[in-house]
Structure formats: structure tokens, C-alpha cells
Amino acid sequence: MEWVSVRMRASLRGRHVSGAERIVRQEDIPSTLCELIKRPKTYDQLHLTVERLKDVEIFRANLKISSYTFEDVNEARDFAVQVLSKSGVSEDLARKAVNLIRSGASPEGWNMRGAVLMDINTGERLEEDPYRGVRTVRVDWLKREEVSRYLTSQGYTLRTVDALAIATKNIFCGVLAELCWSDDPNYVTGYVASSKMGYVRISPLKREGDPLGGRVYFVKKEELRKVVECLERKALLLDL
Ligand code: PML
Numbered sequence: 001m002e003w004v005s006v007r008m009r010a011s012l013r014g015r016h017v018s019g020a021e022r023i024v025r026q027e028d029i030p031s032t033l034c035e036l037i038k039r040p041k042t043y044d045q046l047h048l049t050v051e052r053l054k055d056v057e058i059f060r061a062n063l064k065i066s067s068y069t070f071e072d073v074n075e076a077r078d079f080a081v082q083v084l085s086k087s088g089v090s091e092d093l094a095r096k097a098v099n100l101i102r103s104g105a106s107p108e109g110w111n112m113r114g115a116v117l118m119d120i121n122t123g124e125r126l127e128e129d130p131y132r133g134v135r136t137v138r139v140d141w142l143k144r145e146e147v148s149r150y151l152t153s154q155g156y157t158l159r160t161v162d163a164l165a166i167a168t169k170n171i172f173c174g175v176l177a178e179l180c181w182s183d184d185p186n187y188v189t190g191y192v193a194s195s196k197m198g199y200v201r202i203s204p205l206k207r208e209g210d211p212l213g214g215r216v217y218f219v220k221k222e223e224l225r226k227v228v229e230c231l232e233r234k235a236l237l238l239d240l
Contacts, residue, residue: 002026005051005138005235008036009113010043016113017043020162023053023140023237056235058142061168064198065156073188076202077102080179080192083202087177087194089218093123097179097216104212106131111183115215117224120176126224134217134228138235139169147240159187160201165238167193173230175217181205183213 004026009019018040022032029050040046070076077098084094097118104110107130114133117126127133141147141161148161163180170178171193181190190205190213206213219227 010040067201
């Protein structure tokens with residue numbers, strides 16, 4: 001069966017503002033393009049990629065979801081550090097990851113387009129391009145509408161739908177733990193994900209109005225090449 005990856009990324013004055021992906025059938029390409037083109041609120045450049053995929057693996061998503069809400073950002077970030085520790089990340093490196101996202105992980109102190117890759121043993125940053133980082137692409141839900149309906153009926157958001165897909169692929173590819181919160185100034189819920197702890201939603205990981213956000217993936221340095229190849233090239237459709 002033929003599948004096509006449709007990807008959108010938009011930027012404003014050279015800075016990434018929005019990105020999304022769908023894996024769809026040939027006949028759904030036009031409606032998907034129309035949907036994705038409407039997503040960024042503002043941009044001066046928008047790139048669309050339509051790519052035929054050769055080998056698509058179907059994989060059952062298996063991360064348990066849990067949610068925790070705190071009075072303030074510091075408590076929530078401390079909890080994220082604890083969840084990362086339980087996932088095998090030292091407390092020092094977990095704090096380093098929080099501080100990187102908090103202050104903008106790119107060399108100019110702004111959001112990266114993709115994720116930081118951090119050696120889980122030493123804290124060394126491993127991404128080749130510190131502005132771009134690594135991007136988890138070629139992943140979607142096999143039955144996106146059904147999954148969206150189900151998760152939103154359980155009180156989760158459409159952002160959860162997308163982030164859960166990314167987190168699931170990351171773990172599939174060998175990411176040992178992930179910390180993420182959004183760069184959307186109005187979305188303050190983030191998460192820690194690992195195979196041991198599942199998908200742990202944590203709120204608020206930042207203050208309302210804060211435009212900084214991003215992702216840190218903890219990996220083993222010796223597995224770097226294999227993990228990056230999988231994150232960027234392997235096509236995965238997730239079943240719930
Ligand atoms: C959630 O609500 O489940 C957390 C979603 C984080 C979204 C991060 C992003 O916007 O990329």
C-alpha cells in the first residue's frame with residue numbers, strides 16, 4: 001500500500017514558528033496540504049514537502065499516559081527532573097536539560113528547529129547542527145481521526161496527539177528519555193517520556209507568554225548514528 005509523507009514547516013524572520021506532518025494516502029494529499037497550510041498563524045516562509053514513502057512499519061503505541069499539575073513552574077520542573085531521574089538520567093543532567101530549554105538551546109539563545117541530543121552518560125551535546133538539532137519525522141497515527149477523537153474525549157489535547165506520536169517514535173528509535181515543552185507562548189503543558197515512566201504530562205513547565213520551548217533527547221553516544229538515522233528516516237505509522 002502506498003503512503004505519502006506531507007510535511008509543513010514555517011518560519012518568520014529566519015526563526016522556526018510551526019511544523020507538522022501527516023502520513024496519508026495519495027488521494028488525501030490535497031486536503032492535507034490545505035489543512036497544514038492553515039496551521040501557522042504568522043510566517044514569511046512556508047515549506048511543504050510531499051514525499052512517497054517506501055517502507056512503512058506499523059507499530060502499536062504502548063506508552064501509558066499520566067498527567068500532573070503543579071502550583072508553579074519551579075515545582076513542575078523539579079517534578080520533571082524526578083521523572084527523568086527515574087528514567088535513568090542523573091539529576092545533574094536532567095537539570096541541565098531543563099536549563100537548556102528554559103534559556104533557548106540554540107547558540108543565539110533561541111529555540112532550536114529540532115531537538116538537542118544529549119549523551120545520557122556525560123551530558124555532551126551530540127547534535128551536528130546546534131541551530132537545527134535533530135527532527136523526528138516520518139511518523140503519524142494510522143487512524144489519526146479516531147485517535148484524536150479518543151484522546152480529546154479523555155481530556156487530552158490535539159497537541160498531545162502529535163507529541164505522543166513523536167515520543168513513541170523516539171523511544172522506538174532508541175531515545176532513552178525525553179524532556180519537552182512547547183514553544184507556543186500559550187501552551188504551558190510539557191512532558192517527560194521514557195519506556196519505564198511512559199508519557200508523563202506535566203503542567204506548567206513554563207509561564208504563560210514565554211516563547212521558549214524545545215526538546216532534549218537523552219541517548220547513548222555509541223548509538224548516535226543508528227538513533228538519528230531512525231528518527232529522521234524510518235517511516236512509522238502508529239496504531240493505538
Ligand atoms: C501535552 O499536552 O500532552 C504536551 C504536549 C507538548 C507539545 C509540545 C509541542 O507543542 O510541540
